[in-house]
Amino acid sequence: MASPKTLASKSRNVVAPASSPSRLPPTPVLLQQPSHKKGQWKSTKLFRRVKSVFRSFPVINPPCKMPVPNRLHEGHIHGGKQMTGTLFGFRKARVNLAIQENPRGVPLLVLELSIQTGKLLQDMGSGLVRIALECEKNHSEKLKLIDEPIWTMYCNGRKVGYAVKRGPTEEDVKVMQNLHAVSMGAGVLPTESSSEGELTYMRAFFERTIGSKDSETYYMMNPNGTTGPELSIFFVRI
Secondary structure, X not given: OOOHHHHHHHHHHHHHHHHHHHHOOOOOOOOEOOOOOOOOOOOOHHHHHHHHHHOOXXXXXXXXXXXXXXXXXXXXXXXXXXXXXXXXXXXXXXXEEEEEOOOOEOOOEEEEEEEEHHHHHHHHOOOEEEEEEEEOOOOOOOOOHHHOOEEEEEEOOEEEEEEEEOOOOHHHHHHHHHOOOOOOEEEEEOOOOOOOOOEEEEEEEEEEEEEXXXXXXXXXXXXXXXXXXXXXXEEEEO
């Protein structure tokens, strides 16, 4: 017959696991794969090389603002597909642009731009911002427009550096998971302290208009026709 001491020990072994679930971290949100790019986010040697070269370029802080009549922005053709766009990054670091089919989806496109996050968001708060991304045609390769690896970047008509495409990193996915319930808005995300400042974001719906296989435009949509920051992003292959 087991002694009282042995029974007490067994009792503790049974009871102890009951409190363990309260110490488990929350289950991460699973993002939905894009409808036509499931399983295709493997990094390539080309993208890694382009990214390493791109990171050697200086971060540029252009005056990304100029007076442009609102009617130019309002003159685009409506009826394109609605997408979710997120600008995010540490204030003193390069800004990232993520395009998703919906707020809960894995990004279709992630671009790292050569402008500081804080500078771009500041300029958007005070006027119309138009970003043009250009790349050259390579007749030996048949890539979709948004699959081009590197772009020359213009902001309101001024050349400001380059933008490079990359597959979503773990950090990118964490940001999208944290924002999965956010359709539109801006703010600061919790993160470890960094010398590059706070991790900020701005998220909105974008209207995607495809002009041809060599041109696409993303227009930021303000809710219910209200006035607010205006941003247009043009992709052009020449």
